[in-house]
Amino acid sequence: MKTKHIVIIGAGAAGIAAATRLLESGFENVLLLEAENRFGGRIHTVSFADNVVDLGAQWCHGEQGNAIYELTRDLDMLQPTDEIEGGFECIRSNKEVVAHAVIDRLKSVISNLEPTQQEGLKDYEGSLGTYITDAFWRNLQTVPDIDRVIAREFFENYKKKLCSMDGADHLFEVSGKGQHEYLDCEGDLHLNWKDKGFRSFLRFLMKADREDASDLGLLNERIQYNARVEHIEWQSSTSEIRIRLWNGELILANHVICTVSLGVLKEIHHKLFTPALPLAKCRAIDGLKLGTVDKIYLEFNKPFVPLDWPGFSLLWRDVELAELRNTEYHWLEGIINFHRVSCQPRLLQGWIIGQHARHMETLTETEVFDALLWLFKKFFSSEMPAPVRLLSTRWHSNPNFRGSYSFRSVYTDEVRTSSSDLATPILDERDGKPLLQFAGEATHSHFYSTVHGAVESGWREAQRLIAQYHEHKPLL
Ligand SMILES: Cc1cc2nc3c(=O)[nH]c(=O)nc-3n(C[C@H](O)[C@H](O)[C@H](O)COP(=O)(O)OP(=O)(O)OC[C@H]3O[C@@H](n4cnc5c(N)ncnc54)[C@H](O)[C@@H]3O)c2cc1C
Structure with a gap:
């Protein structure tokens, strides 16, 4: 048994923002429990081709009012993404490139x-x-x-x-x-992290050494990996929360900040919390939605689309779409476009959504690869070089995410719920202190679905504790 005062579930952007803010404010007993064997959550930068790619969040969306931009604006970490600002070509499934005038x-x-x-x-x-x-x-x-x-x-x-x-x-x-409800931050909506990926921002938040990847700065020794939380037992009349991990390990806490994704909450909240969460929160978990957006990265020996093409969108004609739907490649209908990637001249990045993305997640790499070769043959008149490597994401299949990011659905309106219902903390009924807190992108009222929303939500919950203890008692 270990006793930690503040336990944060999830070491994604929200969890890291909450933890670093608490540590910087003088709290010491802070532990992050992370189900994966890495930090970052839906920020996942991996080595690929000539440097790195982001499997999850990729761009800082906007400048004014974007906490990420405002923190890093003088550090030369961000740059505009010319590739996707230019006009994409539109290719039809009969190989016709639609005229620019049209x-x-x-x-x-x-x-x-x-x-x-x-x-x-x-x-x-x-x-x-x-x-x-x-x-x-x-x-x-x-x-x-x-x-x-x-x-x-x-x-x-x-x-x-x-x-x-x-x-x-x-x-x-x-x-x-x-x-x-969603607010765009003014300024460039697609700033990228050069050849360092979004992870470099998290390392900046942690104050980690830029050169030493094993250094986690403020979070050294504070993240427990492979620590999937399976049960949280809380009572509003005691400040002891019992957290049980998948392997039976029991951890006690006075405060828990839960940052797991809306997809995870939807799947496991009934068995995760004892007693069950209040009705308003269950309604928010049910009523807010998230779908699936996946990425496909293709590495070529040399750039294959014409150099003046930033990217291309795939337009299906009725006749070819009807044929496609009768083949094993039916899921290709969900692919939107492919485009170049900053600092990665030999890559193409594709996007796929919804049920088709979830189908792709069930396929082997070879099956995805073969299907994409078929797709390019269908759309391009010239012979294309075969890609040498493929990387595709599985945000829905992974039980630690179960989807990509949250949105407001018609059903959200129908049941009249909101992110603030999801964010409302559960308080100790004796002294009003927060017991169970909720952060994460889906809890942000107007920057949901983004990293800056996740970061602000983590700060919001850290601040709730800071205000409580700074005002009334010495720090924990
Ligand atoms: C494909 C894709 C592209 C995106 N592009 C952008 C973009 O360009 N710009 C942008 O701003 N945003 C983008 N986003 C959204 C952004 O990534 C998320 O909004 C943000 O990273 C969410 O952070 P979070 O901390 O709320 O959640 P998460 O990152 O999901 O963190 C939660 C953590 O909890 C862990 N966890 C889950 N269950 C348990 C459990 N039972 N026990 C312990 N740990 C658990 C998870 O492993 C995870 O690490 C993108 C997302 C995706 C998927």
Whole structure:
């Protein structure tokens, strides 16, 4: 039995932000329990090709008001991502590259559809899918002589892109008015971490030595890996919380900050907590949603798409889509696009969403590889060199994540729940001190689905404890 006063479950961005803030404020008994054998959670930077790739979070989204940007702005860690700011080519499944003049006009239609800019969504009672579909076809009427077949193929691809941004399987489950809960930070929305990956930000938070990967700075000796928590026994009338790990190890705490993903909570909260969580929290766990967004990295011996292409989107024509759906490669329908990767000239990065992504997660690497070769043959007229290596993610299959990031669904509106219900701490009924606290991206009221949201949520819960002890008692 070990006794630790503050136990943080999960060493992702939220857990690391909470722990470092507490340690910097003078708390000493802080332990992070992490189910994986690494820190970072949905930030997972790995070595690949010429340096590193991010399997999870990749970009710092915005500048003003983004805690990550504001912390690192003078450190020369971030740079713009030219690759995805340029216009992608659109290739149809009959190998035709759609003319720029057509794409530019279609882009002018969707440029007016940016969900967070839609005043009409503020009181809208339906799904984002219904709203956007209606608006797209209405706006299209203002663009004369556009081929409606290509317009529809383009729009199908655009909807998948919006899904990947929301983290939803499809747009008809996404809340229309919920779009206004999310706030974009002003500034560049796609700043990347050069050849160091997002992990370099976490190491900065920990004050870890830049050169020595084994150094965890403030968190040295404070993260217990392979420590999957299976049971948390709490009582609102005592400050002793009993945490049991998968291997039977028992850990006692006075405060627990739970940062596991919404996907994990959905799957295990019924058996994780005794007594069960209050109804309002169960409703939030049920009502908030997250879907699957996966990545595919392909390494080539040398760059294979034309050098002036930042990337390309795949547009399925009806006839080839009908054929595809009858083959073992049906899941390729979920792929949105491929693009170049900063600091990695020999890589292509692809995105896949929803049920198709979950299907890909069940396949072997060879099966995914063969399917992608088939896909490129289908879309490209010229012979393509075979990729030499493939890396694809499995955010849904991994029981420590069970999905990618959270969003507001129509069902969230229906059951009238919110991230603040998820974030509300459970207090000791005798003295009002927080016993069980909740952090993580899904608990942030307007930066959910992002790392800056996760970080702020960790700070929020650390601050709750700091305020409690600084005001009333000496530090733990
Ligand atoms: C493919 C993808 C791309 C993304 N791109 C971006 C991006 O470009 N920019 C951006 O800002 N955000 C992005 N995100 C979202 C961002 O990664 C997350 O919002 C953020 O990292 C979540 O941090 P967190 O601490 O809330 O949760 P997590 O990172 O999930 O941390 C929770 C931790 O809890 C651990 N855990 C789970 N269950 C248990 C248990 N029972 N016991 C102990 N430990 C447990 C997990 O292993 C994990 O380490 C992306 C996410 C994905 C999946």
